[in-house]
Amino acid sequence: MREVAVVGVGMNRWGELWEQSHRRIWTEAALEALSDAGVDRVEAMYVGCMSGGLFTGQEHLGALLADELAMGPIPGTRVESACASGGLAFRQAYLAVASGAHDVVLATGVEKMTDVDGAAATYALSTAADQEYECYHGLTFPGLYALMARAHMHRYGTTERQLAAVAVKNHRNGHRNPLAQYRDEVTLDQVMGATMVADPLTVLHCSPITDGAAAAVLVPLDMAKRLSPRPPVRVVASAHATDTIALHDRADLARLASTEKAAEIAYRQAGIGPSDLSFAEVHDCFTIAEVMVVEALGIADRGKGGALAESGYTALDGRLPVNPSGGLKSKGHPVGATGVAQVREAVMQLRGECGDRQVKDAKWGLTQNMGGTGASSVVHIFRRA
């Protein structure tokens, strides 16, 4: 397998983009990535999208978007793994380049979520869980993550204040991200006092419904050094793992086994451990998710993820910043795009292009993207080439 680098990234301004179509927001991000990479053709492309069918009535996005970019007859492949669709699209693009199947590959993610009403969006998102054994009985995603939060609080003494500290930190970072959906800072009291969605998660513990897209261009490392107008960033690890789809089948509701497994593989591939990381972009679809993810990644000891957020260790100026982009919480969560936007942030951080949210001396970055309640996880590690 060949070494692979990212030479271009792109993203549109995320939000409730009622005036823009699905394909329009995708094309904006894709063209920006191509321009950033300094290329005008790719040999293949991947699209991460969770539910084109339920959100917009449009499947077959691989072909549609290759056409939209006027790049047919190149192969355009859609991959889906619920909210990890973007990370998985990036991974398939990585494998296409690493294997030698293609030299210049575009990895993208997109979701247009606000063209349906709230109930329809909640239903569409529920298709990431076990429809027959969880959702038909009334569970929604805030409900599932609330169960995980309660399990974590019960076992480890995690507090609502610690969970809220995740939201405060991520909004503080997102405040500095011009493409984020919600750039407002929030206080602990605001998070804890907001409208309750599923106890203990108020609305400010939850990531929003978002329209957005992101894109990245991957090439073999040796080509990157010749081609790229910007410093290339190496992909040093790519891992994907699964866990039970239903929460009730897990031995431990307060652990994310798929992230643990994917991280174990990724650290081995990269030859580093969590203490070597300069920053991590992780899947904070709910505040409890970030707490459990930093534990699964070995950034926090087991049960200490909440305390770590509260301590400032994962703040932008802390020892190991987590979600310098603002995370899903502040930047937004267009489910199919999220994993690719994490890659964009990692690449820009490693290039030193993040302005007032720049992580100092960034050398190694990790991205972690998750589907459902952690039934699938995709982990990548990047470093400056």
Place this chain on the structure above:
Amino acid sequence: MREVAVVGVGMNRWGELWEQSHRRIWTEAALEALSDAGVDRVEAMYVGCMSGGLFTGQEHLGALLADELAMGPIPGTRVESACASGGLAFRQAYLAVASGAHDVVLATGVEKMTDVDGAAATYALSTAADQEYECYHGLTFPGLYALMARAHMHRYGTTERQLAAVAVKNHRNGHRNPLAQYRDEVTLDQVMGATMVADPLTVLHCSPITDGAAAAVLVPLDMAKRLSPRPPVRVVASAHATDTIALHDRADLARLASTEKAAEIAYRQAGIGPSDLSFAEVHDCFTIAEVMVVEALGIADRGKGGALAESGYTALDGRLPVNPSGGLKSKGHPVGATGVAQVREAVMQLRGECGDRQVKDAKWGLTQNMGGTGASSVVHIFRRA
């Protein structure tokens, strides 16, 4: 890239399976493929499914089905390219083995289409076309293919009787396939006299709505020779190409550019031409589709696909049998499963296991799977190892 072989295949009995769930039919096919291959573990799996969201309210099938097979934490990846989802899942599995990323990979496809009513199924299928520019204006898939049929008839003098000959041939083959949905033989008069759906396509020109699944196990060729209880079958070509998603954007409504392109690549990889083929399994979602596909594959001269069907050249005892399985027309068309079921037929034909639908002296087999009105095409070529 390593040489790859298929060492196991599986498929359930296709039909309207109201008493079986989505995951149940998939698991039956997957377990049969594993048993056929003589393996009890795989390192990764791919699932082709067009619209789990619209047909069953269940996305995230990569993780769900890895879990259902009790094979988590292996990576389970869903890929989608409308009705070419199965072919594309097989191609991703092929790339995973060819690249060296994994040694034993399960490629599967599934669709559970009959849990929704006819109008909802028509809507779900329409998401394979350009929703904004075609379907919102009232076009359905029979309508789109009827436009293509009229263009072909106008340009080349193709007749309704020639189109009907495709249905007659495929039902004659499907009559000998114990897993086919519709095993009845039909006559030219029955096809032409059946209820009109979209002129000139009567209901017997159209493939049905089907519940079904299929699966295949892929390994490196050198491992296949050690491992397999059955004769391994080599994958000698794998290609994927796209075309405009909307019919109105094409220079020629009577040509399938994506199939032409994918076939060109595949023949080059395999080092053969269409005259070397022993048989082909192609995407006859409508009779006109088979006519256009055999032209795009070079089996018929341009404009002669209809005459070829009528001549008996593509019959089971003809010079180059097309759709010995019965094709989508008789075997059924659970959209995400179709491409993998084509692979199953090719493998069984090359092993000589097809009983009274066996193609004599089968050495080379081709499969062609198509999404939408040909916006995506996936072509594979196989031979006995």
